[in-house]
Amino acid sequence: xxxxxxxxxxxxxxxxxxxxxxxxxxxxxxxxxxxxxxxxxxxxxxxxxxxxxxxxxxxxxxxxxxxxxxxxxxxxxxxxxxxxxxxxxxxxxxxxxxxxxxxxxxxxxxxxxxxxxxxxxxxxxxxxxxxxxxxxxxxxxxxxxxx
Amino acid sequence: xxxxxxxxxxxxxxxxxxxxxxxxxxxxxxxxxxxxxxxxxxxxxxxxxxxxxxxxxxxxxxxxxxxxxxxxxxxxxxxxxxxxxxxxxxxxxxxxxxxxxxxxxxxxxxxxxxxxxxxxxxxxxxxxxxxxxxxxxxxxxxxxxxx
DNA sequence: AAGGGTGGTTGCAATATAAAACCTAGTTCG
DNA sequence: CGAACTAGGTTTTATATTGCAACCACCCTT
Numbered sequence: 001x002x003x004x005x006x007x008x009x010x011x012x013x014x015x016x017x018x019x020x021x022x023x024x025x026x027x028x029x030x031x032x033x034x035x036x037x038x039x040x041x042x043x044x045x046x047x048x049x050x051x052x053x054x055x056x057x058x059x060x061x062x063x064x065x066x067x068x069x070x071x072x073x074x075x076x077x078x079x080x081x082x083x084x085x086x087x088x089x090x091x092x093x094x095x096x097x098x099x100x101x102x103x104x105x106x107x108x109x110x111x112x113x114x115x116x117x118x119x120x121x122x123x124x125x126x127x128x129x130x131x132x133x134x135x136x137x138x139x140x141x142x143x144x145x146x147x
Numbered sequence: 148x149x150x151x152x153x154x155x156x157x158x159x160x161x162x163x164x165x166x167x168x169x170x171x172x173x174x175x176x177x178x179x180x181x182x183x184x185x186x187x188x189x190x191x192x193x194x195x196x197x198x199x200x201x202x203x204x205x206x207x208x209x210x211x212x213x214x215x216x217x218x219x220x221x222x223x224x225x226x227x228x229x230x231x232x233x234x235x236x237x238x239x240x241x242x243x244x245x246x247x248x249x250x251x252x253x254x255x256x257x258x259x260x261x262x263x264x265x266x267x268x269x270x271x272x273x274x275x276x277x278x279x280x281x282x283x284x285x286x287x288x289x290x291x292x293x294x
Numbered sequence: 295a296a297g298g299g300t301g302g303t304t305g306c307a308a309t310a311t312a313a314a315a316c317c318t319a320g321t322t323c324g
Numbered sequence: 325c326g327a328a329c330t331a332g333g334t335t336t337t338a339t340a341t342t343g344c345a346a347c348c349a350c351c352c353t354t
Contacts (some may be wrong), residue, residue: 012260013248014178014241022171031161034286040301050343055302065251077351078300086251091286092274093243094161100240101160104212104233113159113291117278121292124284125277127239131264137271139181139238144260145268187332197312202333224320225331 012144020064021090025049025057030066030087031094038080039072066090096127159291167211168237172196172204177213177234178241185227186219213237243274 021027025047032046044054058081061067066087072078098115106112116123129137168174172194179193191201205228208214213234219225245262253259263270276284 012178013252014245015175015248016252017244017248018171018174022174024165024169027165027169028162031159035291041299044301050345051302052304052344053342056341076300088286089247089250092276093240093247095276096240096243096274097164098161100236101162101164103236105160105163113293115289116292117282117284118288118290119282120279122279124289125279125281127243127274127276129239129242129274130272132267132269132272134272135264135266137264139235141265142262142271143265144182145263146260188330191332197314198333199313199335200311203311223331 020061020066023057025053026061027090027094027097029054029057029061030083030090033067033081033083033087034091034094038082039078040081043081061087092127095124099127167208167213170204172200173208174237174241174244176201176204176208177230177237180214180228180230180234181238181241185229186225187228190228208234239274242271246273 021030028047029043032043037043037046040054040058043058044051047054058067062069062081064086065084067081068084069079070082072080095115102112102114114123129142131137131141135141168177175194176190179190184190184193187201187205190205191198194201205214209216209228211233212231214228215231216226217229219227242262249259249261261270276289278284278288282288
């Protein structure tokens with residue numbers, strides 16, 4: 001998939017996932033899935049990427065257990081790609097990416113998409129890292145241990 | 148940087164950041180910076196990537212305002228790469244990636260790196276998305292509006 | 295059974311990536 | 325002060341990935 005020797009053996013939990021989702025398109029495909037896409041054609045239409053690339057990515061994501069390929073729920077003979085729990089576990093990451101994008105990539109005039117609570121219609125809270133006892137943690141307040 | 152027509156014009160705040168950090172190495176470089184690396188050689192040693200690739204990535208990250216290139220703090224004539232606020236804003240994203248990696252890519256026997264609170268030494272809390280009024284939100288509880 | 299939509303695969307050309315050799319300016323040390 | 329060594333890259337050159345376009349098979353409708 002990726003040229004460089006994979007990070008399967010890298011003990012860091014940041015590095016290893018990149019085998020699965022470290023490329024340009026995978027995250028966008030997953031985001032699309034969170035917004036309701038399930039079929040090959042939907043992804044292709046929404047993202048506008050070449051079909052062979054999409055096929056490769058989806059194969060990879062299925063192989064990594066992020067999607068499963070299941071018979072279409074609507075009864076037709078086609079298949080659909082549905083997120084596994086592992087795939088759904090990427091939701092916070094997508095939200096983090098989105099919030100960062102909103103912070104630093106928004107043009108003032110152009111109105112942008114926002115993520116809102118379906119119940120109230122209000123924007124969601126900002127993601128933030130807290131300690132075990134609830135203090136807000138900045139990068140410097142943390143260390144990586146054990147590696 | 149990336150072949151495909153860039154996502155600068157994609158209104159989705161998930162897509163646009165990928166120009167800046169959507170490739171394999173950039174996130175690892177940024178993670179390394181959070182752990183204290185500042186000099187070219189440090190990054191290269193820790194990550195083990197080719198020097199031309201590292202140079203390209205760092206240039207790109209500087210161009211996107213994620214790092215600045217500053218004279219070395221220790222007085223030597225060399226430069227160092229230091230994270231801007233925008234770069235530091237990626238901390239939650241890195242944490243999200245790390246937590247996902249810990250959840251789904253850990254081998255049971257092999258002890259893995261963990262992110263802990265520097266003060267208490269205890270693992271940090273899990274990132275979670277909450278609504279304006281504090282309810283825990285699952286993917287289905289949210290919608291993207293305004294696009 | 296014919297025509298169109300769905301879900302891909304297979305060439306090929308263009309592009310990005312990786313490894314290694316090379317280069318230049320700072321630093322160290324005798 | 326000059327030689328050797330280090331940091332921080334740039335330049336080749338080979339290889340892998342990407343993207344487009346054409347093709348194909350299957351399902352579904354009429």
